[in-house]
């Protein structure tokens with residue numbers, strides 16, 4: 001493998017959490033002077049299967065990464081929010097809570113502050129009484145790599161504000177509030193998966209989530225016990241067309257649902273797919289519908305195989321999911337296709353892009369014995385194609401958001 005990534009937290013609430021929290025508290029003191037009231041952590045995620053289904057009321061199956069965003073925070077009573085990130089060199093961004101405007105300017109030094117500010121705005125928009133705060137942020141979640149650094153930042157912020165203001169929200173309520181902030185304050189039309197994954201995943205499990213009603217099931221996902229590993233390959237590219245294309249795919253899915261007379265594509269049964277496709281005139285909408293319906297089916301199939309104790313058999317399901325995202329949903333890119341092709345050619349059980357697409361990361365299911373070889377093969381394929389060296393690390397399912405200090 002070409003690197004281990006920033007796996008400084010194990011995500012199980014152990015001593016590593018305490019070390020990371022102490023570091024974040026030190027960072028807080030350096031920026032603001034006094035000690036914080038506490039430190040909260042929330043993880044990034046990879047999605048095992050169920051891509052572009054979360055805004056179609058469908059099924060997803062994310063697992064939390066050991067990589068977390070930590071927020072060291074102290075309450076203020078003067079309606080001021082101060083934000084500082086160890087990763088983004090913008091200095092302290094200071095905002096007045098009463099002047100927070102959806103999609104408006106959030107300080108003059110970088111758009112990142114909109115993510116935590118949006119959480120606070122969303123809490124207030126939901127009627128919660130929330131005062132100001134000082135926040136210092138440190139994160140090991142790769143930013144913009146499709147591993148959901150944005151939701152990790154939002155959820156860690158929300159857990160901090162929840163406790164500082166004694167709101168006693170559930171993780172599901174926190175996920176909804178964070179998503180509302182990202183949708184309506186930051187202005188990114190994401191579904192609910194990332195925030196739910198960060199707030200609700202548990203160590204050693206993948207989260208089977210119905211995004212319509214947020215019904216959840218923690219599915220045991222202990223690959224090590226079966227001699228398997230899930231590798232994450234961060235391509236370290238993010239193609240610019242991603243944001244507009246995401247909105248277009250969403251609109252296409254909504255058009256498909258409207259044409260078929262259903263509330264969302266989740267309501268098109270797999271058994272009725274051919275008949276549904278025959279009723280659609282627009283070939284592009286047909287392809288989008290086929291992806292969403294078959295992808296929901298692949299989530300069910302993955303669950304069935306995991307419940308049957310056969311995790312090796314999910315490999316081909318992952319690869320079929322990639323083909324669908326590449327050919328029908330058209331959100332892959334040459335770098336992601338290269339990961340999947342080179343990993344499978346080198347003996348992986350299966351692989352697919354994960355997250356929104358157009359760059360970011362892919363996941364690869366491998367036997368222990370070939371993990372090294374597969375990682376090397378992917379790196380060689382990248383070098384041969386003239387791509388940047390990818391970052392490869394293992395995804396061991398970590399815990400969801402929690403107080404760590």
Ligand code: ADP
Pocket residue numbers: 069085086087088111112113115137138139142143144145146147148149150151153
């Ligand atoms: P992803 O969620 O896949 O990492 P996004 O584009 O959704 O990618 O979110 C990345 C954005 O989230 C960054 O550009 C930045 O604005 C914000 N962000 C994430 N982590 C941090 C951090 N540690 N400090 C400041 N901003 C962050």
Ligand code: MG
Pocket residue numbers: 148149150151194
């Ligand atoms: Mg994101």
